[in-house]
Amino acid sequence: MNRKYKPNLIRKYGKYFNETIKQRGREYYKNNKVIICQKINNKYIAKVSGSNYNYHKVTIDFIDGDINMSCTCPCAFNCKHEYATLITIKNHEYQIIHLKPKINRQKEPLSKTIKKIPAKELKEYFCKDISNLIDFDKEKFETKFINYFPNQSYNYYYNNLYNSILLKDDYIIIIRKYNAEAMIKINAYKYRESFIIIKAIVNALIDTGNLDSPETLKILSTIRVLQYVIIKNAGPDLIKDIKNWFKYIIGNKFFNSFVLDLFVSSEYAIIKNKSQKAKKTYSLN
Numbered sequence: 001m002n003r004k005y006k007p008n009l010i011r012k013y014g015k016y017f018n019e020t021i022k023q024r025g026r027e028y029y030k031n032n033k034v035i036i037c038q039k040i041n042n043k044y045i046a047k048v049s050g051s052n053y054n055y056h057k058v059t060i061d062f063i064d065g066d067i068n069m070s071c072t073c074p075c076a077f078n079c080k081h082e083y084a085t086l087i088t089i090k091n092h093e094y095q096i097i098h099l100k101p102k103i104n105r106q107k108e109p110l111s112k113t114i115k116k117i118p119a120k121e122l123k124e125y126f127c128k129d130i131s132n133l134i135d136f137d138k139e140k141f142e143t144k145f146i147n148y149f150p151n152q153s154y155n156y157y158y159n160n161l162y163n164s165i166l167l168k169d170d171y172i173i174i175i176r177k178y179n180a181e182a183m184i185k186i187n188a189y190k191y192r193e194s195f196i197i198i199k200a201i202v203n204a205l206i207d208t209g210n211l212d213s214p215e216t217l218k219i220l221s222t223i224r225v226l227q228y229v230i231i232k233n234a235g236p237d238l239i240k241d242i243k244n245w246f247k248y249i250i251g252n253k254f255f256n257s258f259v260l261d262l263f264v265s266s267e268y269a270i271i272k273n274k275s276q277k278a279k280k281t282y283s284l285n
Contacts, residue, residue, distance in 0.1 A: 009090045025083025037094040048081040058085040100159035106150040116148045147188040157200035165208040191230045211257045
């Protein structure tokens with residue numbers, strides 16, 4: 001969107017709002033109800049405080065000189081939240097953010113995946129809870145048998161979490177889902193796949209500057225347990241990859257973060273010790 005015509009936004013698009021809504025929108029803007037506004041190409045996404053401590057997501061998209069507006073509030077017409085956001089955009093009070101390319105989850109036909117699952121496991125799943133058969137839930141089924149579905153790439157986890165954090169979505173829910181997936185991989189002895197998930201989570205938190213918060217401390221405390229199990233069971237090639245990742249973190253002075261210092265320090269000592277033992281064994285052979 002061109003800076004030159006931003007001052008004309010209210011005059012150009014104000015016709016889509018009635019006078020009462022305009023007045024309420026101006027009040028919302030003056031009272032700092034627009035918590036944050038972000039610009040992604042020609043699209044603006046804002047988080048606006050509503051009544052009863054609720055928040056609404058406003059999306060305003062400029063396409064070929066026209067405007068598309070939406071808000072998550074129940075209003076059936078153009079609302080005060082949208083008008084307050086429009087004023088925010090006019091006054092250039094937004095962050096310009098650059099998202100990573102969205103990576104879709106790798107999939108394959110469900111019939112192909114089912115053929116990989118042992119008949120005994122399928123029988124137990126459907127007999128244990130008959131609702132699994134009567135009211136089939138694909139997401140629940142995939143969570144149960146995640147190890148039989150295609151593995152996902154590092155970029156799938158990293159890009160999608162990175163974007164979610166920047167967009168101020170509830171990224172904690174995504175991390176919890178990824179954590180659960182990493183734990184399932186560990187239980188199936190798929191340590192590399194689990195490491196890929198952990199690395200993506202931590203790198204996304206680092207690169208978006210979301211390390212030193214109470215939520216992050218809880219997240220990394222949980223991830224450390226998974227990481228410890230991976231390191232104790234990893235083979236030489238995976239240990240080498242984990243060690244190089246830790247070196248990258250340390251080399252970029254991320255130890256300025258107390259949370260990350262806690263995450264890396266003790267495990268790095270274990271890796272060094274394990275690497276030294278591997279070298280001694282190799283030299284004896």
